[in-house]
Amino acid sequence: MAQAAESHPHAAPSLLSKSHFTISTRQSALALAQTTLIATALSSCFPGTTFAPLPMETIADKDQKTALYAFNAKSLWTFELEDQLLSGKSDLIAHSLKDMPTQLPEGCILGAACMRDEKRDAVVMSLASVEKGWKTLRDLPDGSVVGTSSTRRIAQLKRLYPALKIADMRGNINTRLRKLDSDVDEDGTPKFAALILAATGLKRVGLGDRVSACLSWEDGGWLGAVGQGALGVEVREGDIDVERLCQLLMQSTHEGNKVWLEVLTERMLLRTLEGGCSVPIGVESNWVEDQLDVRAVCMSVDGQREVRTHQRKMINGKEEAEAFGLALAQEMVENGAGEILKEITLNRKIIADGGGA
DSSP: OOOOOSOOTTOOGGGOSOSEEEEEEEOSHHHHHHHHHHHHHHHHHSTTOEEEEEEEOOHHHHOOSSOGGGOOOTTTTTHHHHHHHHHTSOSEEEEEGGGSOSSOOTTEEEEEEEOOOOOOEEEEEOHHHHHTTOOSGGGSOTTOEEEOOOHHHHHHHHHHOTTSEEEOOOSOHHHHHHHHHHOBOTTSOBSOSEEEEEHHHHHHTTOGGGOOEEEBTTTBSOOBOTTTTOEEEEEETTOHHHHHHHHHHHHHSTTHHHHHHHHHHHHHHHHHHTOOTTSOEEEEEEEETTEEEEEEEEEOTTSSOEEEEEEEEEOOSHHHHHHHHHHHHHHHIIIIIHHHHHTOOTTHHHHHTOOOO
16 A cells, blocks of 8 residues: 655645645545545645545435446536535545546646555455355356446456346445345345455555455456546645645655656546546556556447557656547547447536536
8 A cells, every 4th residue: 555755855834824724535434544645645744734634425425326327417426525625615635536537627626646556456255255265257157246336347347257247336345345245135145246346445444355356457458447546636726835735745655756647648538538437448557667558448338349549658747648648549539439439328418518627
């Protein structure tokens, strides 16, 4: 798990006009753990300054029954937090970056991205599956049920593991694990054999031991979500104090600038393709020496069609990262991704109405 720096040579509390900042966040255990990571890193950069979480329950947290792809709401996890930010009730928002839309409300910007050291999805086997020695999706018998509510994961499961069945799985991490291990069919047999979660989330709440296997391009052609594993900080545009916080936060965390460039590239790709969390778009970015190597896929919801791209480029700043993301997306559109996305109506009008990024 990424660790906050213990101290920073450029710590300068005198640069700030106040000594107390509030951080809007969802109130789940994972969100609070991630907010604590950001607050701890900021505190090390600005000794004597306090950073207090301001947790709240979002609409997606309150409704644990509706499948994610069935929601008809822009910024599913974020818009209520953004209301707090824009009204001045908080100073910044801590996000799982994969849940942060690429189109932000007017007056909000992405100020920082950091602490990304595990980008992969994880296979979590039920306790019953573990007893049978099953570790990977390949181990599961035909007809086994895998839980997820992500269209990206559903599409890849349908394409790469067509013999498996898929069932909707919502809730926070502990709720999903309880369903995985306890839900049974009418005949008493376990309902789920496995579920898929972000590996980083499990590790950040101390449940890394539940990871049975990780899914990646190298092992089966699987791609994660845009921004997966990274923490994002959303801020009010023009807030000089918080912009300074963000700059030092990225400098003080491991590989901060590289994470920033990865995220900018991936988010521009997603934004150009107009894909929200309900569109099957996957990506995997890695640094090969000083070049950013990116693989991406756009899939039909049923997993039957896909368009992939793979490019590597030297990236030295924000403009170059966003230009790279744009070029990746344009190549995918030219190769048929545009036609796939035209057929996906989920969130299309919402995205079109989204305003500035």
